[in-house]
Amino acid sequence: MSKLFDVAVVGATGAVGNQMIACLEERNFPVKTLKLLASEISIGKKLKYKGKDIPVEVLSENSFDGLQIALFSAGGGTSQKFAPIAASKGCVVVDNSSAWRMDPEVPLVVPEVNPHAIARHKGIIANPNCSTIQMVVALKPIHDVARIKRIVVSTYQAVSGTGQKAINELHDQVTAIMNFREVETKVYHRQIAFNCFPHIDVFLENDYTKEEMKMVNETRKIMEDDSIMVAATAVRVPVFYSHSEAVNIETEKKISPAEVRELLDRSPGLRVVDDPKDLIYPTALDATGGDTTLVGRIREDISIKNGIVMWIVADNIRKGAATNAVQIAEILAEKYL
Amino acid sequence: MSKLFDVAVVGATGAVGNQMIACLEERNFPVKTLKLLASEISIGKKLKYKGKDIPVEVLSENSFDGLQIALFSAGGGTSQKFAPIAASKGCVVVDNSSAWRMDPEVPLVVPEVNPHAIARHKGIIANPNCSTIQMVVALKPIHDVARIKRIVVSTYQAVSGTGQKAINELHDQVTAIMNFREVETKVYHRQIAFNCFPHIDVFLENDYTKEEMKMVNETRKIMEDDSIMVAATAVRVPVFYSHSEAVNIETEKKISPAEVRELLDRSPGLRVVDDPKDLIYPTALDATGGDTTLVGRIREDISIKNGIVMWIVADNIRKGAATNAVQIAEILAEKYL
Numbered sequence: 001m002s003k004l005f006d007v008a009v010v011g012a013t014g015a016v017g018n019q020m021i022a023c024l025e026e027r028n029f030p031v032k033t034l035k036l037l038a039s040e041i042s043i044g045k046k047l048k049y050k051g052k053d054i055p056v057e058v059l060s061e062n063s064f065d066g067l068q069i070a071l072f073s074a075g076g077g078t079s080q081k082f083a084p085i086a087a088s089k090g091c092v093v094v095d096n097s098s099a100w101r102m103d104p105e106v107p108l109v110v111p112e113v114n115p116h117a118i119a120r121h122k123g124i125i126a127n128p129n130c131s132t133i134q135m136v137v138a139l140k141p142i143h144d145v146a147r148i149k150r151i152v153v154s155t156y157q158a159v160s161g162t163g164q165k166a167i168n169e170l171h172d173q174v175t176a177i178m179n180f181r182e183v184e185t186k187v188y189h190r191q192i193a194f195n196c197f198p199h200i201d202v203f204l205e206n207d208y209t210k211e212e213m214k215m216v217n218e219t220r221k222i223m224e225d226d227s228i229m230v231a232a233t234a235v236r237v238p239v240f241y242s243h244s245e246a247v248n249i250e251t252e253k254k255i256s257p258a259e260v261r262e263l264l265d266r267s268p269g270l271r272v273v274d275d276p277k278d279l280i281y282p283t284a285l286d287a288t289g290g291d292t293t294l295v296g297r298i299r300e301d302i303s304i305k306n307g308i309v310m311w312i313v314a315d316n317i318r319k320g321a322a323t324n325a326v327q328i329a330e331i332l333a334e335k336y337l
Numbered sequence: 338m339s340k341l342f343d344v345a346v347v348g349a350t351g352a353v354g355n356q357m358i359a360c361l362e363e364r365n366f367p368v369k370t371l372k373l374l375a376s377e378i379s380i381g382k383k384l385k386y387k388g389k390d391i392p393v394e395v396l397s398e399n400s401f402d403g404l405q406i407a408l409f410s411a412g413g414g415t416s417q418k419f420a421p422i423a424a425s426k427g428c429v430v431v432d433n434s435s436a437w438r439m440d441p442e443v444p445l446v447v448p449e450v451n452p453h454a455i456a457r458h459k460g461i462i463a464n465p466n467c468s469t470i471q472m473v474v475a476l477k478p479i480h481d482v483a484r485i486k487r488i489v490v491s492t493y494q495a496v497s498g499t500g501q502k503a504i505n506e507l508h509d510q511v512t513a514i515m516n517f518r519e520v521e522t523k524v525y526h527r528q529i530a531f532n533c534f535p536h537i538d539v540f541l542e543n544d545y546t547k548e549e550m551k552m553v554n555e556t557r558k559i560m561e562d563d564s565i566m567v568a569a570t571a572v573r574v575p576v577f578y579s580h581s582e583a584v585n586i587e588t589e590k591k592i593s594p595a596e597v598r599e600l601l602d603r604s605p606g607l608r609v610v611d612d613p614k615d616l617i618y619p620t621a622l623d624a625t626g627g628d629t630t631l632v633g634r635i636r637e638d639i640s641i642k643n644g645i646v647m648w649i650v651a652d653n654i655r656k657g658a659a660t661n662a663v664q665i666a667e668i669l670a671e672k673y674l
Contacts, residue, residue, distance in 0.1 A: 150640050154491035154583035156533045156572065174511055189616050196493045196574055196581050197620045198634050198648045203613035207594065207636040216639070229640035233583040233648065235493065237533055238575050244533050246491035246570040246583075257544065276540040279526050283534045297535050299544040302553070303487050303566035311535045311570065 004032035005333055006067045008091070010082065011074030012036035012056055013045055015164045016096055019322035020071045021049055027326055030333060037063050038074070064091040068337055071325050072096060087123025092332055094125050094325045098210075101126040101218060108221045111327040112269040113140045118331050125328055128222060129214040130320025131155050131234065131243055136222050137293045137319070138312045139249065141267040142260060143223055146251035146306075150229040153215060156237045156244040157200060158284060159192060161316050166192075170238055192238050200234040209234055242284035243320060245312045254306045257298045264295050269319070274298050282313040290315055291323045341369035342670055343404045345428070347419065348411030349373035349393055350382055352501045353433055356659035357408045358386055364663055367670060374400050375411070401428040405674055408662050409433060424460025429669055431462050431662045435547075438463040438555060445558045448664040449606040450477045455668050462665055465559060466551040467657025468492050468571065468580055473559050474630045474656070475649045476586065478604040479597060480560055483588035483643075487566040490552060493574045493581040494537060495621060496529060498653050503529075507575055529575050537571040546571055579621035580657060582649045591643045594635045601632050606656070611635050619650040627652055628660045 007024065011017040017038070024031060034049050037059040046053040057063065059078070064070060064086040072079050073096040083093040083100065100106040107117035108126045113136050118125060128136075131153075139148060159166040166187045173183045173193035183191050190197045201210035208216075215232040255263075265272040273282040274296040282294035293314040301307025314320055344361065348354040354375070361368060371386050374396040383390040394400065396415070401407060401423040409416050410433040420430040420437065437443040444454035445463045450473050455462060465473075468490075476485060496503040503524045510520045510530035520528050527534045538547035545553075552569040592600075602609040610619040611633040619631035630651040638644025651657055 152489045152585050152638075152640065154570075156493070156574065175515060178508075178512060178515060190620055191622060194576050195620050195622045196576060198581075198583065198618055199616065203616070206639070207613050207634070208639070231585055231638045231640035231644070231646055233491075233585075233634065233646060235581075235583065237493065239531050239533060244535075244572075246535065246572065248489050248568055248570075276544050279536065279540070281535055283527055283532050285528060285532045297544070297570065301489075301568045302543070302545070303489065303568035307568070309568055309570060 002030055004030045005069050005337065006033045007031050008035040008037055008063065008067050008070040010037045010059055010070055010072040010078065012047055013038045013042045014073055015160055015167070015317055016073040016321040018047070019317045020073060020325060021047060023318070023322045023326040025050055027330070029326060029330065035063065035067065061085050064089045067091040069094070069329050069332065071329060073321065083124050092121065092123055092125065092337070094127055094328045096127040096321055096325055098129065098214065100124050101128060102221065108218060109328050110136050110222050110324060111331060112137050113222050114224060115331050118328065118336060125332070127321065127325045127328065128218045129211070130161055130316040131157060131211065131245065132215050132218040132222070133320050133324050134243065134293045134312050134314035135215065135245055135247060136219055137269050138264060138295050138310065140223060141263050142249065142251065142255060143225070145263065146253040146255040148228055148249050148251055150250040151219065152231050152248040154233045154246045155235055156239065157234060158239040158241050158243055158316055159236065160241050161243065162187060167240055170240065188236070192236060194238060196235055196237050198233055198235045200236055239284045241315060241317060242287040242313055243316045244284055247312055248301050248307060248309050250304055251306045251308070255308065257300055257308065260298050260308055269293055270295060272296070272298070281311060284313060287313040287315050291319050293319055339367055341367045342406050342674065343370045344368050345372040345374055345400065345404050345407040347374045347396055347407055347409040347415065349384055350375045350379045351410055352497055352504070352654055353410040353658040355384070356654045357410060357662060358384060360655070360659045360663040362387055364667070366663060366667065372400065372404065398422050401426045404428040406431070406666050406669065408666060410658065420461050429458065429460055429462065429674065431464055431665045433464040433658055433662055435466065435551065437461050438465060439558065445555060446665050447473050447559050447661060448668060449474050450559050451561060452668050455665065455673060462669070464658065464662045464665065465555045466548070467498055467653040468494060468548065468582065469552050469555040469559070470657050470661050471580060471630045471649050471651035472552065472582055472584060473556055474606045475601060475632050475647065477560060478600050479586065479588065479592065480562070482600065483590040483592040485565055485586050485588055487587040488556065489568050489585040491570045491583045492572055493576065494571060495576040495578050495580055495653055496573065497578050498580065499524060504577055507577065525573070529573060531575060533572055533574050535570055535572045537573055576621045578652060578654060579624040579650055580653045581621055584649055585638050585644060585646050587641055588643045588645070592645065594637055594645065597635050597645055606630055607632060609633070609635070618648060621650060624650040624652050628656050630656055
């Protein structure tokens with residue numbers, strides 16, 4: 001019988017934390033004990049895992065004693081403070097926040113792209129930003145054969161990326177509009193119902209948002225190639241689940257749309273959904289609930305010599321967060337613990 | 338007293354036709370008589386113009402006798418057949434369909450960009466595609482000073498671009514979902530409520546959609562520069578009114594974001610809405626009901642030497658269709674009739 005592990009989910013009551021628990025169960029992760037941790041606000045709550053009710057415990061410095069793996073999805077501040085504490089006690093952290101992603105000591109991992117980076121962990125492994133994960137899953141196979149020089153990406157991001165409170169906000173705003181009541185904005189700066197806005201995370205000095213710069217910096221780190229140029233526009237759309245991306249790439253070596261289709265269809269974690277004749281292309285609804293990154297609308301970029309345009313869709317809570325974290329934990333469990 | 342004209346609106350009962358009537362009234366177009374034309378299905382309907390009820394008449398070959406201007410928004414087939422008939426009777430057509438846009442004999446006009454093209458009309462003037470209009474309004478001033486070599490654009494297009502039936506479809510689908518009823522798709526191939534799909538108009542041989550290729554070909558014709566390279570991804574989003582666009586341009590001459598802001602703010606038909614520090618950027622809701630193209634998120638394209646990224650928003654039914662047509666008619670009336 002294979003080894004079993006004592007596992008914690010930190011931020012267990014959030015949208016991603018919840019999905020982490022579901023993924024551990026679905027993927028039959030070798031769990032010996034499962035500890036669910038959250039802030040005091042969640043005390044008294046119980047969450048289901050394999051038919052059992054597990055009480056949520058308050059996160060503290062002693063939470064990690066005797067554990068081997070902790071999946072964190074509780075925001076940057078919590079990760080900043082508690083991930084090193086867990087690591088110091090021998091509990092390896094897979095962290096979904098942005099706190100540790102660009103730390104040179106911390107591997108930033110998408111299992112389909114750079115699983116080998118896990119080997120050099122020092123107790124913390126970072127889970128990338130959702131919009132970056134699905135993009136690099138689709139682009140890495142192309143980069144390996146044709147070398148990507150430049151990426152231009154515009155995103156269509158679901159509200160679940162902000163968490164359960166934003167899911168509620170879209171629902172409440174739509175209900176208000178349908179009932180001729182006034183719309184309230186609490187989570188977002190602008191109305192999201194029947195609207196789009198190019199504003200995800202905070203604005204930085206260079207007038208890009210932090211979300212957009214994550215797509216630049218995390219892509220380079222995961223693909224292990226700092227020469228890749230990236231320009232991103234990150235846009236929130238009134239969709240509950242799954243992010244879509246319109247991506248234009250320029251490659252050093254010419255690659256045809258047919259070659260890209262063939263290449264991606266046999267690459268891990270991907271499915272090509274692309275038959276324009278029969279009006280087949282992936283949408284957010286198709287990706288939702290699955291772990292596969294869907295790619296369609298693959299065509300030549302007619303504005304440059306060596307270019308491809310494509311449409312990349314994935315469930316931001318699953319592959320974009322929880323599934324990717326559990327996949328990292330699987331490799332960790334199998335090879336390094 | 339200035340000259341008055343006998344005007345027809347063809348397709349008067351549609352979303353754009355309706356807005357054309359409103360624009361004629363709002364802009365105080367020099368109307369002597371207004372004739373509202375539509376297919377037999379609309380017989381018995383009356384529409385308001387300056388407080389009067391005007392009965393809708395059936396479009397026929399004799400509809401244009403004695404008229405000087407006809408604004409068409411009744412689909413390609415109707416324009417194909419009736420625009421030459423109107424023109425042959427001395428009634429100048431401003432046509433909102435795609436039927437005549439790429440005809441070398443027909444000027445394709447955005448008044449802020451190429452008003453001079455109206456002079457060479459032979460009875461028909463084409464109104465461009467909505468997503469192209471707002472893009473060229475924003476890009477022409479930049480092209481004039483820095484020469485645009487390449488445009489990469491991803492759109493976020495409202496359902497009203499498809500017409501009233503698609504507005505109803507989004508409303509009905511959202512209502513169904515909010516009431517736990519099954520969603521019906523009639524107008525679109527896929528569910529639009531809480532979803533996005535990269536499919537507008539039909540797919541062509543090169544796997545681009547017709548909408549995407551309109552943005553390539555119409556941009557070149559209106560900007561009068563066939564050397565501009567364009568790659569577009571046209572995406573429908575669950576928004577009722579106004580199209581948004583994420584646009585990356587590469588220019589021959591370096592131009593800074595500050596210069597672009599200053600340039601666009603003093604160019605016709607534009608307003609710069611761009612102050613990231615104060616979370617100010619334009620959204621679909623801001624553009625709706627207005628005739629101004631709003632531009633924000635202006636920043637350097639950090640992935641190339643001479644590049645700018647921006648976010649362009651306009652009301653697709655007004656500036657993207659009705660207002661642009663009425664603006665063309667205004668120039669026609671003032672200078673050429």
